[in-house]
Amino acid sequence: MFSQLSSDHIVATLERLAARCRDRFASASLNNVIDELIGLAKRDRRRSQRLSRPYLLLRGGTLLAVLLALTGLVFVGERVFNWAQESGASADVFTVFEGVEAGLNIVILAAVAIFTLTRVEERLKRSLALDDLHELRSIAHVIDMHQLTKDPTALLRLGPRTAASPDRAMSEFELGRYLDYCAEALSLAGKIAALYAQSSRDPVVIAAVNDIESLTSNMSAKIWQKINIVRDAQPNAGEQRDD
The missing domain is CATH 1.20.120 (Four Helix Bundle (Hemerythrin (Met), subunit A))
Incomplete structure (x- = not known):
């Protein structure tokens, strides 16, 4: 004291x-x-x-938003993976690079969004x-x-x-x-x-x-x-x- x-x-x-x-x-x-x-x-x-x-309500909302963002990221990644498997050899190099670039952009945007949400409190x-x-x-x-x-x-x-x-x-x-x-x-x-x-x-x-x-x-x-x-x-x- x-x-x-x-x-x-x-x-x-x-x-x-x-x-x-x-x-x-x-x-x-x-x-x-x-x-x-x-x-x-x-x-x-x-x-x-x-x-x-701690702001418990805000932390709960932030955690929910982060989980939703990760779920969306996994969903998009799964769809891209399935599309790549179905395309097989028909997909040229440029198409592959476009898919990789889109996936990286999604990952970066998701990481920025998660970081921003965790700093709100x-x-x-x-x-x-x-x-x-x-x-x-x-x-x-x-x-x-x-x-x-x-x-x-x-x-x-x-x-x-x-x-x-x-x-x-x-x-x-x-x-x-x-x-x-x-x-x-x-x-x-x-x-x-x-x-x-x-x-x-x-x-x-x-x-x-x-x-x-x-x-x-x-x-x-x-x-x-x-x-x-x-x-x-x-x-x-x-x-x-x-x-």
């Missing part, structure tokens, strides 16, 4: 983060983003679990996973946008405000907490994506998950640079740690 991510624990952690953010910043739009992330986590929990299970699961991962990538950028104007260097008040300067009413402590919530939300978005890599062996899905995890890690690293600036600006930074 400690070797895999628990989707239930991820959802519970997100809900706890949402409560903390709402208690601290009741009117912040970041609350809506975290709520949206919770909805995605609950939906993706079901979908990632479904990806790990994999492609369906890949399409579902990539659509969900695209949404997670988008919401990660939305979270990053919410911290974009939270500039900790403004706390140092090195210069006057301009008419276009964003509103910065947060204290040092509040700014640090807000940035921390953004970093946690990004980290949890990466963990939701990791559920798909845990449930799939598809290299395309795993590559997409790794891309999202790298994206959220880089965003979190930039936020932590801001947090360190905020902590350096606080006289008793080590004593003010709180949720």
Whole structure:
């Protein structure tokens, strides 16, 4: 139980983060983003679990189609063989080659059809996973946008405000907490994506998950640079740690 991510624990952690953010910043739009992330986590929990299970109905239909294709191939081969025996010596070289070419074309087309049918389940699961991962990538950028104007260097008040300067009413402590919530939300978005890599062996899905995890890690690293600036600006930074 400690070797895999628990989707239930991820959802519970997100809900706890949402409560903390709402208690601290009741009117912040970041609350809506975290709520949206919770909805995605609950939906993706079901979908990632479904990806790990086989599509029995689809596999049954694929197996039936493959059997029908093989049966048809055997039937055609038998008819060609019987025709060749009945023709005997009357069949010239060109007729024989035409028959062989037709048989090879049938075999190739049947092999391609069988290969395509066996990959249907994999492609369906890949399409579902990539659509969900695209949404997670988008919401990660939305979270990053919410911290974009939270500039900790403004706390140092090195210069006057301009008419276009964003509103910065947060204290040092509040700014640090807000940035921390953004970093946690990004980290949890990466963990939701990791559920798909845990449930799939598809290299395309795993590559997409790794891309999202790298994206959220880089965003979190930039936020932590801001947090360190905020902590350096606080006289008793080590004593003010709180949720």
